[in-house]
Amino acid sequence: MATRRTIRTWVVIDAVLVAVFLVLLVVTLVSGDDEPADPGAGPPSGSPTAVATRAGDATEFALPSGNIACTMAASGVTCTIASITYDPPAVAGCTGDTGHVLVLNDDGFAFDCVNGAAPSVAGDDVPVLEYGSSATAGGYTCTSATDGVTCTDDAGVGFKLARASWEELP
Template sequence: MATQRTVRTWMAVDAVLVTVLLVLLVVRLVSGGGSPGEAGPTPSPTVQVQGPTASSSQPVSFRLPSGNIACSVAPSGVTCTIANIAYPPPVVPGCDGDTGHVLLLNGDGFAFDCVNGPAPAVAGDDVPVLEYGSTVTSGPYTCSSATNGVTCTDDEGVGFTLARAAWQELP
């Protein structure tokens, strides 16, 4: 028969083991650990910029760090999509679809595009990030990332500023 002292000793040992197991479980969950040898989350690629500006004659795709806004800048123009908007969608003449989620800037100027089907989704981790404060130029078009949205213009200053809460045509 076990004595009361032996039972207490085993209960103390069990309590210590349970505490150690809980601590290890919390550490594993916080560190994002999976199976041994399993790779952790992959960081999103970043648009390569040199100094405050990157200039290219090639198309450049990027997303803002939030992922809500994504753009493609090419010598022929800019297309930006925004997944979630808090502003009233603008009227696009002749459009039976959704407006407010796709913006275009090209040789014809600035316009919202008519979208038939679902609104664009938040940009995925496969789209490079243009960090806040960075700028990308392709041909005559430049886009700048900021905490309050993206601003895209041509060499003459025609363009737009876009954020979840509002948009503005420039100049």
């Protein structure tokens, strides 16, 4: 028959094992999902550098929410947004959808006409540009923030894009 001391020892060991399991579970859950459910909920990153990939002369990234993804090159910037709540602007001659693809290049800023389905949320294979960080290609710079992405050329021409609104800059 087990003594009281033996039983207490096993209870303490069980409690320690449960505590270790809970700590490991919390660490796994926190490190497994770096994106806040609400794009405005996460703190901005203190790092001013980009986490993006370069394919040839192109840089690709998504904001932590995954709703906005951009491709940058020396020739310009193209950003897609999967979910919008603003009224999309009309694009002359467009018989498809507008509001989900924005382009900034030597011709300036414009919404692109999309024939087919709207872009989807960026996949896990797209590198994340953390909030507060910037990426640059050629004369173009995009900055990720909890309230969307801002992309401009060297002259300050560009756009600010978020789920609820867009703005032409300057």
